[in-house]
Amino acid sequence: MTAFPTVQGRCPACRATSLFLGDGGHVTCARIDCPDPSAADDLLHSKAHDGPSVIECTANDRAHWNDKYAGEGP
């Protein structure tokens, strides 16, 4: 049996404090009804270069991303 360590902070997708360090070291949301359990993990990978930082993400709703980054080239 393996115990997965919990991760401090909130899930960017469902805002719940349900993150844990899953298989392969990926931060995953434990909520069964989470719309995007890998949202936090995605932020830690390549998407961090394209979208907002984790701090920006937790400070703003996802709905604001499109407004902020629409029209901005790479």
Ligand SMILES: [Zn+2]
């Ligand atoms: Zn979640």
